[in-house]
Amino acid sequence: MAVITLISTWLIPCFILLVLFVATWKRIPTYETFVEGGKEGVKMAFTLLPFLVGMIVSISILRASGALDAFVGLLSPILNFFGVPPDIVPLALVRPISGTAALGVTTELIDSNGPDSFIGRLASTMQGSTDTTLYILTVYFGAVGIKKMRYALKVGLLADLIGIIASIVIVTIIFG
């Protein structure tokens, strides 16, 4: 378990070290290249803005009204039986459908539970570990005009389910 914690803190700095070392050795203008790439980051953040506003507002309405708590309370006996924290249900439902929407849900969960709470860590892991099945299916099959997708949707959604279960199990083991 200590290994996982070690990876978490060492991976990114070591990767940056490797990148800058190799780039300097190959005489690449590191700083200028960095700035050039960084510009895309600004664009990306602004693209995300309307998605986040829309999703976070909608979930906040649901939470503030008390409807989300009522819904979660209704489900909690079943979920507790399987060791699933009920608060995570909205994220698990949205994750396969839209990536930006799921990011909104994750943000809201981190906001209301705290980033270092169990729910906060679980939401973070879940958000990072799977991708949006329906979006990928639509974009990739749509782009090349595939009409019969056969068992693709089944595989994608079941893989999402595995990712969600794996996230719950691993976060419970490490941080539980």
Next chain:
Amino acid sequence: MVNIIWAVMAIVGIVYAMFNGTMDKVNKALFESADEAVTISIGLISILVFWLGIMKVADKAGILHILAKIFRPVVLKLFPDIPKDHPAIGYILSNLTANMFGLGNAATPMGIKAMEQMKQLSGSDTASRSMITFLALNTSSLTIIPTTVIAIRMHYNSTSPTEIVGTTIVATIISTLGAILLDRFFHHRSIRRE
């Protein structure tokens, strides 16, 4: 689908508030959360700029290329229907390495090119075996560095924003292995049926 979920959440919330007497809270949450969402998006700029900048340097230095070489034998095994030197393999590799580092925007155009190549190979509008394998790998997304999640955790003053990197890697490996196994299983089942 997203449209329905989005609208239903807000509709249910407002209607529930009517009967539950929480309309004042809903009204307050509406404007406060919109404000919050904007602050977060702006806050994301810091890490996105930094990370995409570093990744551009990594790309120019040929590090993504080296990674692609390492994964090449694995990809060849996963896509037995694609000839060894077909351009589709190259696009699949670029797509997977870009995804690993959270470069979704760079991954998508590569993925579409990979699909175009695979469609030329199959020549029909039915999804081929390779296409489905490719989609399975993408939906389970092998992520090494979940950039945006780290940024959000930073924004909310996490004592250790990157502590979830380890758990994310474990979860993503499990879901990717699951996706590969499921893909194989359904492929073999579909052959037996024909």
